[in-house]
Amino acid sequence: MAERRDRPQTRQRVDPTRKVAWEVLRAVEEQDAYVNLLLPGLLRDHGITGRDAAFTTELTHGTIRRSRTYDAVLDTLAPKGIDAPVRDVLRLGTHQLLAMRVPSHAAVSTSVDLTRAVIGHRPASFVNAVLRRVAAADLETWLERVAPPYGEDPVGHLAVVHAHPRWVVEAFRDALGEAADELPALLAADNAAPQVTLVVRPGLAEPDDIAGLDGEPGEWSPYAFRIAGGDPGSIPGVRDGRIGVQDEGSQLVAIVGASAPVDGADDRWLDLCAGPGGKAALLGAIAAGRGGSLVANEITPHRAELVRSAVRLLDNTDVSVDDGRTLEAAAPFDRVVVDAPCTGLGALRRRPEARWRRQPSDLESLTALQRDLLDHAIDLTRVGGLVTYATCSPHLRETRGIVEATLAARDDVELVDAATVLPDVPHLDRSAPYVQLWPHLHGTDAMFVAVLRRID
Numbered sequence: 117m118a119e120r121r122d123r124p125q126t127r128q129r130v131d132p133t134r135k136v137a138w139e140v141l142r143a144v145e146e147q148d149a150y151v152n153l154l155l156p157g158l159l160r161d162h163g164i165t166g167r168d169a170a171f172t173t174e175l176t177h178g179t180i181r182r183s184r185t186y187d188a189v190l191d192t193l194a195p196k197g198i199d200a201p202v203r204d205v206l207r208l209g210t211h212q213l214l215a216m217r218v219p220s221h222a223a224v225s226t227s228v229d230l231t232r233a234v235i236g237h238r239p240a241s242f243v244n245a246v247l248r249r250v251a252a253a254d255l256e257t258w259l260e261r262v263a264p265p266y267g268e269d270p271v272g273h274l275a276v277v278h279a280h281p282r283w284v285v286e287a288f289r290d291a292l293g294e295a296a297d298e299l300p301a302l303l304a305a306d307n308a309a310p311q312v313t314l315v316v317r318p319g320l321a322e323p324d325d326i327a328g329l330d331g332e333p334g335e336w337s338p339y340a341f342r343i344a345g346g347d348p349g350s351i352p353g354v355r356d357g358r359i360g361v362q363d364e365g366s367q368l369v370a371i372v373g374a375s376a377p378v379d380g381a382d383d384r385w386l387d388l389c390a391g392p393g394g395k396a397a398l399l400g401a402i403a404a405g406r407g408g409s410l411v412a413n414e415i416t417p418h419r420a421e422l423v424r425s426a427v428r429l430l431d432n433t434d435v436s437v438d439d440g441r442t443l444e445a446a447a448p449f450d451r452v453v454v455d456a457p458c459t460g461l462g463a464l465r466r467r468p469e470a471r472w473r474r475q476p477s478d479l480e481s482l483t484a485l486q487r488d489l490l491d492h493a494i495d496l497t498r499v500g501g502l503v504t505y506a507t508c509s510p511h512l513r514e515t516r517g518i519v520e521a522t523l524a525a526r527d528d529v530e531l532v533d534a535a536t537v538l539p540d541v542p543h544l545d546r547s548a549p550y551v552q553l554w555p556h557l558h559g560t561d562a563m564f565v566a567v568l569r570r571i572d
């Protein structure tokens with residue numbers, strides 16, 4: 117009997133949505149899995165669709181985003197330690213109790229059933245006892261108990277309340293600069309699911325292609341259309357590549373890259389870091405409308421395949437698979453876009469696990485790569501041509517730090533005011549020559565853009 121109780125009870129009735137969420141949490145912890153890659157397949161395999169799929173997605177994403185905050189709650193209730201598989205059941209239960217509208221009895225009993233089904237009988241009463249104590253207070257009350265007081269440790273307080281690592285809170289505070297009082301709003305925006313935005317690629321799609329869709333045009337990109345919901349993959353134009361799914365911030369990066377004023381010839385364009393190809397497809401489509409061509413380069417072969425797929429309708433766009441630090445070209449380019457590999461701290465809304473996986477030490481290798489890529493991009497640009505440098509991170513070492521170090525080291529480039537290229541976009545710090553977008557102000561990822569002109 118005892119042996120049977122210690123094994124998972126395979127015949128135990130278990131809610132498939134919660135079981136899938138638990139499996140994703142385990143894979144994130146044990147195998148460094150990516151939620152966005154793993155979850156859709158598991159939903160399909162288990163036949164979870166519609167409202168159940170939306171519930172599972174919110175349960176998984178929300179729990180992982182807030183996992184360290186929930187750990188602070190759970191550790192006060194179980195100070196002797198919690199085994200990792202049990203902790204994941206408790207994190208899911210805690211999210212249902214404190215952040216979803218799941219009635220307490222349902223959140224607790226389904227967590228107990230889940231424990232019996234996937235771990236065994238023994239921890240079930242422990243899970244029951246801990247979750248009943250979690251349910252005894254609401255989120256606000258728990259946060260007051262487990263977060264350091266704001267007055268004593270503002271960064272530590274915000275880190276727990278908004279579930280971000282301390283170093284990320286500090287990086288955002290530094291990037292906001294004089295607007296540091298917006299930090300709580302920025303952190304809160306990072307915990308909300310982003311709206312799905314389409315890019316209606318010019319010259320490929322017609323207004324008719326989105327006519328029947330429930331949504332509204334984007335605010336600043338003429339190509340953006342924000343949809344109210346549903347699966348964008350079911351839209352015919354998306355399936356055949358005339359329309360894409362692309363954050364409006366990413367569209368604005370491509371628009372700056374394509375529109376900052378250049379003197380003279382303007383028909384040879386390069387996207388140095390193109391995978392998976394969202395910006396390349398928009399840049400290529402804009403270039404095609406002006407009679408220009410694009411080389412879309414990507415170092416990783418499987419990501420270059422994604423670029424090929426994204427630009428498959430554009431006969432002015434060639435894909436190359438090369439290291440952007442050493443790529444050779446027959447002739448220099450009029451425009452080069454460097455959408456550099458970065459920490460991705462500006463897109464945390466999209467990747468629930470990323471905030472906990474990224475480490476400050478990642479900055480060393482990334483900033484060295486960013487410097488080298490920007491340097492080589494300048495080498496590949498003709499005199500008078502433009503280099504657009506972008507990151508989906510607002511971290512100052514990856515943004516201004518890279519641009520300023522490059523300007524200090526070279527006398528053949530000057531800074532162009534990128535913000536003037538987007539005169540209608542509000543909330544840009546127009547005293548600086550850069551564009552920095554923010555989730556809490558623009559509803560976009562926190563994209564950074566700088567433009568440099570080759571002068572010698």
Ligand SMILES: C[S@@+](CC[C@H](N)C(=O)[O-])C[C@H]1O[C@@H](n2cnc3c(N)ncnc32)[C@H](O)[C@@H]1O
Pocket residue numbers: 366388389390391392393394395396413414415416419438439440441455456457458508
């Ligand atoms: C931020 S992503 C680019 C996103 C892309 N522009 C888009 O909009 O879909 C950076 C890309 O740079 C690629 N990369 C990394 N190191 C590189 C290198 N040395 N040369 C060229 N590409 C590189 C990465 O594989 C990744 O696909």
